[in-house]
Amino acid sequence: MKYIALFFTISLLHCEITKDELLGKITPYNHPEFTKIESNGKSFWLREEVALKFKEMAKEAKKEGINLYIVSAFRSFEEQKLIWQNKTKRYPYDSKTKTVKKVLEYSAMPGTSRHHWGTDIDIVSVNPAFFDSKQGRKLFNWLTNNAPKYGFFMPYSRYRTNGYREEKWHWSYKPIAEKFLSEYTNLITYKDLAGFYGSELAENLKIIENYVLNISEN
Ligand SMILES: [Zn+2]
Secondary structure, eight states: OHHHHHHHHHHHHHHOOOHHHHHTOSOGGGOTTEEEEEETTEEEEEEHHHHHHHHHHHHHHHHTTOOOOEEEOOOOHHHHHHHHHHHHHHOOOSSHHHHHHHHTTTOOOTTOOGGGGTOEEEESOOOGGGGGSHHHHHHHHHHHHHGGGGTEEOSSOSOOSSSSOOOTTEEEEHHHHHHHHHHHHHHOOGGGSOSSTTGGGTTTTTHIIIIISOOOOO
């Protein structure tokens, strides 16, 4: 009986998503569910299952002459903060709200990025113009037709009325990410979004409702 109880305790601990995991406040190299993945000569961190599925998908793409590679995967709260702070400096408008809204077109506030979860990847290019090129259109067409077979979907499609702009490069591993999203609603409040430029505006701008929860379900 003792052993059975212990087994269930360990299994429960294993499945439980923590607040720190939701906010990117972890170090992937000593997290048991993360693995390092090499892509196009660079190293990234992802949850093991996500890395596995990406590799399978890239292998199939290669057979069809498509070079699928990662340009961004897991990002910690601190890494996202660096991106965020740098971008806000790029748009020094008179109004702080205006600056924050401009950055929010393509970048998440620290603590609200799906990249914190180790379930999401940016593929090949984060430049919207690339996806208008012949090569970009071919890539996107392949992903649209094939990524769902590997569990990936595009959370920031154009079929939304607010939130981030369309991101054809951002793909999310649904089987794990959907659990993170539902835990996000349970565990995270606006009090958790603090310590960066404009964090005091998060609640007024409804960042959780309009950005975190506002995704396409395709
Ligand atoms: Zn992304």
